[in-house]
Structures are given as C-alpha cells and as structure tokens.
Amino acid sequence: xxVIIPRKPSERDNHSPYHRVSFRxxxxxxxDEIISASPNNYEEFLRLLAGAGYExxxxxxxxIRGAGQKRFIRLRSLGKGYSEEEIRKxxxxxxxxxxxxxxxxxxxxxxxxxxxKMQEGKGKGYERWANVYNVKQVSKALLYLQEHxxxxxxxxxxxxxxxxxxxxxxxxSIKLKEARLSEIAELKTAIRNYSKTxxxxxxxxxxxYSKKFFEKHGEDILIHKSAKETFDRMQLKKLPKWKxxxxxxxxxxxxKKKIYEEYRTAKKEMMDYQIAKxxxxxxxxxxxxxxxxxxxNKKEQER
Numbered sequence: 635x636x637v638i639i640p641r642k643p644s645e646r647d648n649h650s651p652y653h654r655v656s657f658r659x660x661x662x663x664x665x666d667e668i669i670s671a672s673p674n675n676y677e678e679f680l681r682l683l684a685g686a687g688y689e690x691x692x693x694x695x696x697x698i699r700g701a702g703q704k705r706f707i708r709l710r711s712l713g714k715g716y717s718e719e720e721i722r723k724x725x726x727x728x729x730x731x732x733x734x735x736x737x738x739x740x741x742x743x744x745x746x747x748x749x750x751k752m753q754e755g756k757g758k759g760y761e762r763w764a765n766v767y768n769v770k771q772v773s774k775a776l777l778y779l780q781e782h783x784x785x786x787x788x789x790x791x792x793x794x795x796x797x798x799x800x801x802x803x804x805x806x807s808i809k810l811k812e813a814r815l816s817e818i819a820e821l822k823t824a825i826r827n828y829s830k831t832x833x834x835x836x837x838x839x840x841x842x843y844s845k846k847f848f849e850k851h852g853e854d855i856l857i858h859k860s861a862k863e864t865f866d867r868m869q870l871k872k873l874p875k876w877k878x879x880x881x882x883x884x885x886x887x888x889x890k891k892k893i894y895e896e897y898r899t900a901k902k903e904m905m906d907y908q909i910a911k912x913x914x915x916x917x918x919x920x921x922x923x924x925x926x927x928x929x930x931n932k933k934e935q936e937r
Contacts (some may be wrong), residue, residue, distance in 0.1 A: 657703050662712050664688070664700075669724050676722045775913035778906060779927070790914065794907040801904040804897040811890040818883045824864040825873060829860035 654934040664686055673679040684690055689699045689706070696718050697706035715724065722728075784790050834851050836859040841847040846857060865873065 639675060643776060657700060658707060658712055661688075661698060662716060665712070665721070670815070671726055674717075676725060679721065679725055717862075721874070722854070724726060771913055775910040778910050780810075787914070790907070790911055794904075794911045797900065797904040797907045801900040804893055804900050807893055808890060808897060811886050811893070814886055815883060815890070818879050818886075820864060821868065822879050822883075823859040824878065825879075827857045828861035828865075828873075831855070831861070834858070890920065 664681070668679055670684045670688070671682070671717070673682055680690055683698065687701050691697045691699070691706050695708045695710060698707045699706045709721065714720070779790060782793070784793065833856045834854045837849065838847055838855055
C-alpha cells in the first residue's frame with residue numbers, strides 16, 4: 635500500500651482555487667523581481683513588496699499575504715534564500731560574496747564544466763550544440779587552455795585581451811620604425827639629388843632663371859627643387875650627414891627585425907587565444923540559451 639508522508643508547512647504549496655500556481659511560488663517570483671531591481675535597503679524592499687499588493691505583518695518573524703491568500707506566510711517558510719536575514723544579504727550583496735567564499739576553488743573549473751557537458755552526450759541541449767558546432771573544435775580549445783594553465787573564463791578573457799594588446803603594441807612599434815626608415819631613405823635620396831644638382835641650380839640663378847637655360851637643364855633643376863621641398867617639409871634647418879643617416883638606418887632596421895620576431899610570436903599567441911575564446915564563447919552561449927529555455931518551460935509547467 636502507498637503511504638503518504640506528511641510534509642512540513644514550509645514544504646507545502648497552498649494553491650489558489652482559480653490558478654494552478656502556488657502562492658509560495660508567486661511570492662518567491664515577486665521577491666526575486668524586487669531584489670533584481672536593486673532596492674537600496676531592506677526597508678525599501680518591504681515598501682516595494684507592499685506596493686506589489688502584499689500585506690506585511692511584522693513580529694518575531696515577518697509574514698506576508700498576497701491577493702487570494704487566506705493566511706499569512708512567513709518569509710522563512712518560502713525556502714532557502716527567502717528568510718529575512720537572507721533577503722537582507724541578497725540586497726547588500728553579502729549573500730553572493732558568502733557563496734563565493736564557501737565555494738572551494740577547483741582546478742580547471744571551466745574545463746571540468748564543459749567536459750562534463752560534452753561527455754553527457756545526451757539531451758536536446760547537447761544535440762543542438764553538436765549539430766551547430768564541431769565537437770572536435772571545442773575539444774581542441776579545451777586542450778589548449780589546459781596546456782596553458784587557464785583555470786576559468788575570466789583568466790581566458792584576460793589572456794586573450796593581454797595577447798591582443800601586446801600584438802597591437804608591437805604592430806604600432808613596427809609601423810613607427812618603418813615610417814622612420816622610409817623617412818631616412820627619402821631624405822638620403824633628397825640629399826644625394828641636392829648635391830648632384832647644386833651647381834646647376836646655382837648657374838640657373840646666375841642666368842636669372844633664363845628660359846633657354848631651363849630648356850637645357852630643366853630636369854636637373856626640377857630635381858633640385860624637389861629635394862629642397864623635401865627639406866622644407868621635414869622642417870630641416872641643417873642637413874644631417876649622410877654617414878649619420880646610414881648608421882641610424884642600420885640601428886632601426888636591426889631593432890625592427892628583433893621586434894618582428896616577437897611580433898610573429900605575439901600574433902600567433904593572440905590568434906590562438908582569440909580562437910579558443912570564440913570556441914568557448916559559442917559553446918557557453920548555446921548552453922546558456924538551452925538552460926534559459928529549460929527554465930522557461932519549467933516555469934510554464936509550474937503554472
């Protein structure tokens with residue numbers, strides 16, 4: 635014979651005669667909504683709860699009564715997280731910090747959670763994810779994280795950002811070096827052309843810019859003017875020595891080659907982290923969407 639085991643009052647759900655939704659479930663939902671709105675303190679929480687249509691009876695234990703209820707329900711009877719003390723902590727954020735302090739830190743939390751999900755190999759959530767994404771790809775991402783000692787998602791996000799910042803820092807440095815190398819090369823060409831055409835341009839001036847002289851030496855005169863325009867654009871008051879420019883060019887080129895080796899390593903590291911993060915993000919997004927659908931279906935069934 636079946637035996638009905640008596641339940642404690644806190645485990646019972648008193649149902650309205652008009653809806654298949656428990657008063658306790660409705661109260662918990664309303665309390666969660668109010669707390670998610672971030673009230674400033676517990677007193678404001680009570681005012682918002684009263685504004686939502688609940689009568690509040692104070693005493694040794696706070697009790698509430700909503701529309702359609704015959705009796706008051708103690709907050710502490712709504713379950714874990716709904717006593718007066720727990721609600722106060724949830725409002726101030728102490729509850730979350732306590733949970734984080736009590737929760738033991740596991741090695742490779744992210745890896746364990748995702749591996750567990752993948753190894754389940756059943757359920758609509760896994761099937762939908764497997765159809766949308768390549769299991770081998772996320773397995774590769776997990777292996778990469780394990781090899782690099784990444785413990786959780788925050789660590790992954792920080793490393794991905796750090797590698798990206800480092801790559802762009804090196805990239806900018808290389809661009810500056812290349813810009814200076816190009817400037818030195820242009821300047822050296824201008825100095826060489828200026829020296830070659832200096833005498834011809836001097837004779838052109840002595841000839842009082844004669845058209846006949848220009849027809850004969852026009853190309854050299856234009857080259858000389860172009861060189862002077864380069865000096866003016868670079869705002870040079872005194873021309874640097876050719877030897878000094880050559881030595882600077884060699885030093886910058888050597889530094890650029892050294893940076894470029896680090897740049898290639900940083901680029902690969904950045905791409906590896908970004909790909910791993912994208913793979914994990916896609917998995918977590920699909921998993922979260924499935925969890926939200928399951929929660930929604932569960933709530934609809936409770937109604």
